Amino acid sequence: MDVHQLFEGLIRRERLALARAITLVESNKAEDRKAATELMIGVDKQLQSNPHQNTGNQLPARWTMAITGPPGAGKSTFIDKLGRQLIDCGHRVAVLAIDPSSARSGGSILGDKTRMQDLSTRDEAFIRPSPSGATHGGTNAATKEAIDLCLAAGYDTVLVETVGVGQNEIAVSDLVDWTLLLLMGRSGDDLQGIKRGIVEAADMVLVNKADGEGYESALETQRYYQTALSLFPPHALPGWKVPCLAISAVQEVGWESFWSAIKDLQALPQLANWVHHKRANQRVFSFYRMLNQALLEYWSSLHSKSTHADLESALRSGQLSPAQAVSESLRAWGLEDSREKGL
Ligand SMILES: Nc1nc2c(ncn2[C@@H]2O[C@H](COP(=O)(O)OP(=O)(O)OP(=O)(O)O)[C@@H](O)[C@H]2O)c(=O)[nH]1
Ligand SMILES: [Mg+2]
Incomplete structure (x- = not known):
């Protein structure tokens, strides 16, 4: 494995180099681990020396976001739409889909690719399904490395899809700038068994499938979580109140509220500082x-x-x-x- 060549390919933004680099950091073989360490040292140097960080009231130029939520909530569908809108605004978007079922069935990787049909045809997008491996859920051991590799390969926005409800997982919110919890309308009395910790880790909550027959139940779930969120301690980012919005990924309902919440976020004077500290602690x-x-x-x-x-x-x-x-x-x-x- 020529690590130098791989690194050069990566910063030349070659997709194949990025795909191979992620495979390398996910590998458990001893010789790969050595090469991966060498590669990641170079990648970190590159990201540190070239932070592209805006100051002032904008989202940092590099933005990493987890989309967590129960199976079937519409995470892939939402990412497909969000990714397309981001690309239309000039971003380059990488998606890491950490798939808990793929280790079991080998099955749903294809499912994710087909649910991101729009995005998978775009040159400015890179989609990588990864098995969650032994960690039963949220992330795998190499998720942080994979995120950094995407950033080094020139994807300014990295979206990580994960169910985020595993027991032993590395909490995905410890790996990204921003965590978005995507739920769907309640079915019966069950509120999807979402644990308090998962809601507490969210910087934004969306209730998806607010369309057709699901509209009312999505609004009901939205109200429930709005109340729950109002009882939580204040968010660590001064001035930020975690919003809970109803949305339809399929019918593109509720997106104005979503973008307006992002605008509110961008306007917070403490945002750049908060992100800086969060990233420092994550290191x-x-x-x-x-x-x-x-x-x-x-x-x-x-x-x-x-x-x-x-x-x-x-x-x-x-x-x-x-x-x-x-x-x-x-x-x-x-x-x-x-x-x-x-x-
Ligand atoms: N009515 C409606 N259906 C939706 C919406 N978003 C997604 N779906 C449907 O919900 C199902 C699951 O969507 P996915 O995007 O695959 O959900 P996911 O959360 O990525 O699922 P997993 O990756 O399997 O956990 C699909 O049949 C989608 O078409 C929506 O806004 N409205
Ligand atoms: Mg999915």
Whole structure:
């Protein structure tokens, strides 16, 4: 793998280079991991030295947004329409669709591509379906890297589609500038089991399918979430009140309110500052996440598979406590377990 060549292709905005680079960062093979690290160091340097960040009351020139929501809410349909409108305004749009079902069925990747029919034919768009892999939901371990690769390849807007309701996922809102929660009208008494944490992580809530027979129930759901949101603590961006709007992705209803909310956002004097701090904190978060992963990989590389199996079975049977297992691992590395000092 010639990393230098791949990097050059990426910043020349070659689609194939971007696709190959994402495959590389998603790979678990040891030799790919090395190349991926080298590539990402170059990409980060490039993004840092060329931040293209507007100041003042505009969205930053690079904008990353997660579209989360329950299965079937219309995320892909919404992204198709939003992406097209952004392209018509001169943006280049990348879509990362993290697909929880593809790992299981291998099926719905095709579904996503067909639901983004408009966008997939545009030169200014790049659509990448990725399996969510072992993380059961929101994101995969390489999502942040994939976002940065898209930015380096000249896509100024990156949209990440995810169900965002997995249990062990890396919260997608920790990886992007902005999180949009897309819901649909209530069906019966069930409010889609949306957990409070998911709503709290949203910077904007849209209730989709406000059309035809679903119109009334979409408005009812909108009212419900408007009330719920009004009880939440204030948003971290001064002056921002999380809006909850009813929309129809298919019939293009409610889009004026959506764009007017974006305009309100752009007008907030603290926006650039807030985004700057959020990104700075995300870099620290990324470091800890990668360190965690690297340490785990190092630990795994020290022992054979059968040693892992023995250890796991000792944990399962209660013979070994998790804390004991960690202490022993640290001792095996020649590290004192700092937690023992306090005993
Ligand atoms: N009536 C109506 N149907 C919609 C709307 N948006 C999407 N749909 C339909 O809802 C179904 C699911 O849409 P998708 O865009 O695939 O939803 P999704 O949230 O991406 O679904 P997953 O990726 O499978 O979680 C499709 O049959 C769409 O045609 C809308 O605004 N109104
Ligand atoms: Mg979808």
